[in-house]
Amino acid sequence: MRIALLDDSGLFRAALRLLLETVGQTVVGDVARGDDLLRLVERDRPDVAVLDICLTSARRDDDGLRVAGELAASRPDVGLLVLSTYDDISYTTRLLQIRSSGIGYLLKDRVEAPSALVDALHRVAVGQTAVDADIVARLVRHQRTSGALDSLSPREQEVLRLIAEGRSNVGIGEALSLSARTVEAHIASTFGKLQLTNSDQDNRRVLAALTWLQASGNATRH
């Protein structure tokens, strides 16, 4: 797989490049600025662009999100994987709204296990969605505490978690060792209980699941 890197920390960028090349990926280039990434992608046509969400250390803003947005508009065929230090759900949902496929949000902590990183890279490269398992797990745990998940069976809770991580039906089936039909049945009942609209086509169901996990239940905000 051909990968382009964007991160304003040179140290981390170099280490990530080393890791990716060690596990057999091709890094076409690593840059520190958003504009450089856009040029790099134009020139080298990578399969996936990996970028940090916060690019200027002086400001905490959505600079990475802006670059992601421009990239999604100009190169719909290039997968986007955001590597972030923010385990914050709002960045995730905002990123997922940029486009409906080939997009992912992972914590930088995943570099400790290359398999999760490579798995996410593959998924966004083929147009699927990837959301960091830790972020989803934290949301699920929180909702479990509040009792909002009481209506779901343990298996349905697992299904909801995997949907929120961006797994396809096949992926869920593999993860839980279930047949495709059983997975579909679980998804249907889970979404039915949570009154969510199911859609297997794109990341809309990921967003729906994440939004539900984030907003519903105990935290009422105005």
Add this chain to the structure above:
Amino acid sequence: MAVTLAADAPRHSALSPVVRRAIAGAVAVGLLSGAMMAPLAGYDPLTFGVNVGVAVSVAVAGVVLAGDPDQRTTGRLLVLVGALWALSWVNEWRSGPLPFLSEVIGPGWYVAGAAALLRYPQRTMSRRTATTYVVALGVWGCGGSTVCAVTGRPEWEGLPSDVFWIGWDLGEKAHGLVSAVWFSGLGLLLMVLLVMLAVKLRRAHGLGRVEALPAVVTTASVTLTGIVFAVVHLVPLPERTHELALVLIAVAVLTIPVSFVVTAVRTHMARAAVADLVLSLTEAPTASSVRGALRTALRDPSLELYFWLAAERRYVTEDNQPDPAPETHEGRWAIEIADAHGDPLAMLLTDPVLRRHRGLVSAAIGAGGLALSNGRLHQQVRCQLEEVRASRQRIVAATLRERRRIERDLHDGAQQSLLAVSATLSAARVHVDDQPAATAVIARAQEDLARALGDLRDLARGLHPAVLTDQGLGPALERVAEGLGIPTELDVPEARFDPEVESAIYFVGAEALTNIARHAHANRAWVSVTVADDAIRLRVEDDGRGGAQPGAGSGLRGLEDRLRALGGDLDVSDRAGGGTSVRAMLPCG
């Protein structure tokens, strides 16, 4: 304690030279007017007595008034009024040029009187209209009387035909017409005078009104009788009525000196108010109470008081505002007050009317001396307190800035470096995939690294959580609640506030929630943030066992200091129905 008016105050106690002058003036004017009206004494002693009394009392009032440097001209005008009044009666001699003279300059006394009363109590004629009026009255009064005299004959006035007289006989009819026109004009002019006096009284305030009122009322009464006199002259009436009008005028004129006496008494009473001032300031005086007392004593509601701050070498208002702007001095009398050592103590901005009452002002400032000194101390303490408060606020803000900077450094620097090490270790692990011992060592290093990252993030969050900076109170408190393991209801507005406010409220909320998780044995917790009346209010409650002591948790104790530095408040109490309630308030706006 000696307090002095920086500007020197004239002495008011030495009246004896004035008394001497008054007696001398009374005797002189009495003899002069007695001589002028002597024939009247023979056939009408009452009228004679009244008129001599009028001349003497008016002249004496003038002499006394002239003793005040500010009223010298007014006083001299009054002496002139007394003299002219006596002169207007010399026609009683009925011989030589005296009746003609009386006829011509007879009206002079009320021209001089109008001039005196229009200017009193000011030093000069205050308005151009007043000057114009006096000139017009003089021209019409004395000029008109001359015209009347030269067109008339002495016998028409009931005088012997052999007296000295200058004139052309135009016939009694023409003379009557001229007289009628003259008297009508005079009546009109006197009515104008009434209007001017009313305007003047309306404009006067404070002590100015106290002074002006009796004089104005007196003038009004004299003027009214003058108008009556003019009407009497125009309408044919019996001789008796005519004489009655003359007596009426005399009695009215007699009220002039009385009015000046009344004024003197009233001004004196104002000075007595200074005694009340001393009494009202016996209790611990504040800047505003001193100002209020001075306002009352000097009858100037617009009076302003400023205290001198020696450390900053400037005057400040009661609210610690800097030196009053120069434009507020305009049209005001600025009195600088010094303490016993001659150092500046305070400044008064007063009604300029009080310039004529330096003695009174001096007495009031002297009486308020100790209170002024205390008032300044009070003001100084207030200023220092405000300075301390501002500095505490600056310290809190600076601390916050520093914490955020360190948090950012940890996040962008140390954290990225540790993550880079983690990635490098992962790569190394791939390389030694076939060597279990090496893999285990690297895995161990990665675990340690993960722990170090966790510690680093806890440290950064404790300094200042990034989610608070990025997304505000709601998401930040939500993150805290998520980690508690207790169902927590949050009701937090999305609005953003000053970083200091958000930080203080967040840390109180986080500390209170952490205490709940640790000690409360609660099943539920509630967090609400409300904004009303320019204040943000946080309430954190639980349904646990309660009994939390305010200030017991050292964490909340430290946060209370931080809240107070920002003008806020913290309260820990038992919640109705069990549990604990932590409430924090901070001004925001």
